[in-house]
Amino acid sequence: MRLSLKSFRLTKAVPLAISRGTTAAVEHLLVRITHDGCTGSGETGGFDTGHRHYATDAVAAELEAFAPRLEALAPQPLQALEPLLAALSPPARCGLDLALHDWWGKRLNQPLHRLWGLDPGACVATSVTLGLGPPEAGLARLERWWAQLPATRIKLKLGSPAGVAHDLAxxxxxxxxxxxxxxxxxGPCELQVDANGGWDLATARSMLQPLERAGVVLLEQPLAPLLDPEADSAGFAALHGEAPLPLVADESCWDLADLLRLAPHVDGINIKLLKSGGLAEALLMARTARRLGLGVMVGCYSDAALLNGAAAQLLPLVNWPDLDSHLNLVDDPFSGLHLDADVLVPPSGAGLGINLRQEPC
Incomplete structure (x- = not known):
């Protein structure tokens, strides 16, 4: 099995501001594995959750150092590779995990959702994101989304460093x-709010009634994520009994262990492949969350259609899709992820079902 990497730049049509800062462009990695005449592709890159940070160049160095360990191995069975992959950081593991799953699906000539027995007809509308900024800027961004697609689900970023008055306006x-x-x-028009950890407990409590009056249907990551698991869980526990709307954990929930830790104190989780380390853990998390009666969100960072196409394989298990980052790119090198109105459709092609439109640069 041969591993190769290529970096590429992604530029947002509209920069996105959240509580931790503004992003206009990112560098990502195209991860390829080739074996027995078949090539599988994955996407990864650095990201920052406020309490954990990964740089794309560090992820690339990690994968390059790991490549010699793969040379004598085959992509299948995936189970045999699990002990090796477990030693990698989540974004490094994600890039390789996606490439391995893509290879597997291509070798069997089936999309992953079909191999998992999922129903693509069970998918629901994705949300689209409004970043922090003056109200007039938020309304202009909203109109731009409505010019692009029906957008019946809106996710509004709050947690402004400028304070609660800005959030309320x-x-x-x-x-x-x-x-x-x-x-x-x-028709329907749903409002979700994501504070990206931008509030303390007192502020979050003060925002609950305004959110309810505004018709907000869920509140995502109101409190800053903490490295101490017990302290992190305690924040959600303190808010959960008072919240009149569902609480969803994002930056606090990385893997199955976090899901089980948070399950008594939240109503849903946001799975992102870069956090979970790829599709293997994400599929396990989605199925477990549903069995526990939790809502499932699948989200993204500044990801292209390859990463979002991988996440889209999980959409039949998802209550709140949030895969809009590729819709805000001017230079996405990938294609194959399609919308039916504002419902993302799991790609029907083999593997991840995503095609390279042009060699990324």
Whole structure:
């Protein structure tokens, strides 16, 4: 099995501001494994959750150092590779995991969701994201989304460093625009809020009633994630009994162990492949969350269609898809991830089902 890497740049059409800062462009990695005449591809890159940080160049160095260990091995069975992959950081493991799954699906000439027995007809609308900023900027971004797709699910970023008054003004403006949209179209228009850990407990408590009045249907990661698991769980536990809307853990939930730790204190989890280390852990998390009665969100960072196409294989298990990053790129080198109105469709091609439109640069 031969491993190769290629870095490429992704540029956002509209920069995204959240509580931790603004992102306009990122560097990602195309990870390829080739064996027996078949090549599988995966995507990975660095990311920052506030309490953990991974740089893309460090991920590349980690994979390059790991490559010689793969040369005498085959991509299948995946179970035999699990002890090796466990030693990698989550984003390094993700890139390799996706390439291995893509190879497996291509070798069997089937999309992953079919191999897992999932129903692509069970998918629901994805949310699209409004970043932090002045209310007029948020409304302009909302109109731009509506010009691009129906966008019946809106995720609003709050947790502004400028304080709660900024959050309240932005919340009021966006909630008002969504109500006008409902009256105009007669259709659904759902508002979700993601604070990206930008509030302390007192602020989060003060925001619960304004969120409820605005018709917000879920609150994602209101409190900063903590490296101490007990302290991290305690924050959600303190808020859970008071919250009149579902609480969803994102930055606090990386793997199955985190899911089980947080399950008594949240109503849902956000699975991101870069956090989970790829599809193997993500599939296990999604099935476990559903069995425990938790809602499942699948999210993204500044990812291209290859990474989001991998995540889309899980969509039949997902209540709240949040895979919109590729829709905000001006230079995505990949294709094959399609929308039916605002419902992402799991790619039907073999493996991840994503094609390279042009060699990334």
């Amino acid at each position: 932005l919340l009021e403006a966006v909630a008002g625009a969504l109500e006008q949209r409902r009256q105009l179209t007669g």
